[in-house]
Amino acid sequence: MTIATTQSLGEKVRADFPILNQEINGNQLIYLDSAATSQKPLSVINALDNYYRYNNANVHRGAHHLSTKATEGFEGARDKVAQFINANSRNEIVFTRNATEAVNLVAYSWALNNLRSGDEILTSVMEHHSNLVPWQMIAQKTGATLKHVGLNENQELDIEQYKRLLSDNTKLVALVHVSNTLGCINPVEEITRLAHEKGAKVLIDGCQSVPHLPVDVQAIDCDWLVASGHKMCAPTGIGFLYGKENLLEEMSPFLGGGEMIGEVFLDHFTCGELPHKFEAGTPAIGEAIALGAAVDYLSNIGMANIHAYEEELTAYLFDKLNQFPNLNIYGPKPDGKGKGRAALASFNVENLHPNDLSPLLDYDGVAIRSGHHCTQPLHRELGVSGSARASLYFYNTKEEIDAFVTALKNTIDFFMEMME
Known part of the structure; x- marks a missing residue:
């Protein structure tokens, strides 16, 4: 596979994952639920x-x-x-x-x-x-x-x-x-x-x-x-x-x-x-x-390369999510280079139930998790019943994060207008 070196890891490997090349409700699928299960490359x-x-x-x-x-x-x-x-x-x-x-x-x-x-x-x-x-x-x-x-x-x-x-x-x-x-x-x-x-x-x-x-x-x-x-x-x-x-x-x-x-x-x-x-x-x-x-x-990709790329994605994801004033992300904050945590973000939006976010994001083709993620005691410790979770893997890209953030903003705006 000969691909320009300027491409990110996510862009290089996407053709290996046939499931990612599909549309959901007319929108390109953006799969952000790899902490639940990963997608499978053709070789597997x-x-x-x-x-x-x-x-x-x-x-x-x-x-x-x-x-x-x-x-x-x-x-x-x-x-x-x-x-x-x-x-x-x-x-x-x-x-x-x-x-x-x-x-x-x-x-x-x-x-x-x-x-x-x-x-x-x-x-x-x-x-x-x-x-x-x-x-x-x-x-x-x-x-x-x-x-x-x-x-x-x-x-x-x-x-x-x-x-x-x-x-x-x-x-x-x-x-x-x-x-x-x-x-x-x-x-x-x-x-x-x-x-x-x-x-x-x-x-x-x-x-x-x-x-x-x-x-x-x-x-x-x-x-x-x-x-x-x-x-x-x-x-x-x-x-x-x-x-x-x-x-x-x-x-x-x-x-x-x-x-x-x-x-x-x-x-x-x-x-x-x-x-x-x-x-x-x-x-x-x-x-x-x-x-x-x-x-x-x-x-063949190299686990060190996967980890380094995911740190880059983490930094980018948190930079985008931190622009939301009413969004609470759980867990430690990564440093400016995404180090110190995994490539996922569990969060809640003020006055919105996470189970309301997920279906509307899915309508835009964005697949995220909502619920307790099989960690009910932890969510009780955090004082919430559940959370939304966007989890990344090496086949994701910054462009997908951009699309997710846009869809999240539109979803939040929709619910805010409904409450007014």
């Missing part, structure tokens, strides 16, 4: 199509050509993911349906067997429900106590409170890397180091970081990290759990059945080797292969 779509057209077979179980090809693609995707996040071994990557299943795997395979009454699980008020509800369930079953880190004056994770809440009773820290509502980037290396000093294990929710910036699990030193493929240009129905190999070896299987076994007898079984002991049943083979294609696509 083709990888999924190619599997079902030419290599559809079950993995690991057949000696014929199709099974061999399917297994090579499936296990090759595992290698790609391991390299993408700098895992120490391919055995540390477990394919799951999504990040939610990955969190639950840790909850039921490790926490349920290791936590007791008096132990503490430390999370935060900004967590996605997927990194809250499983720990609430585990606390109910084990008698462990849940504690939550709040926000500081900049609406970031209160790291000083985190330090105060850490104790010898803390056995697990489960925190998000990048908030899907506040956009803050939490200092996960410091968080992990402090937790380990207390002997606690650490799980990081990487759903909003792995697709957007370089993530190195060995540098973070977390015990587990979860991510969802559909937020990183891969299909839905595929995600992964990273876990340190020694921990995964110690953990019991999450589900029983085929694929996860070594040997089965009428009254007992033995587990298969890592990572297969956590992958019961026929996996999402085509989706995993397409996840591998998504990793290839992102790696």
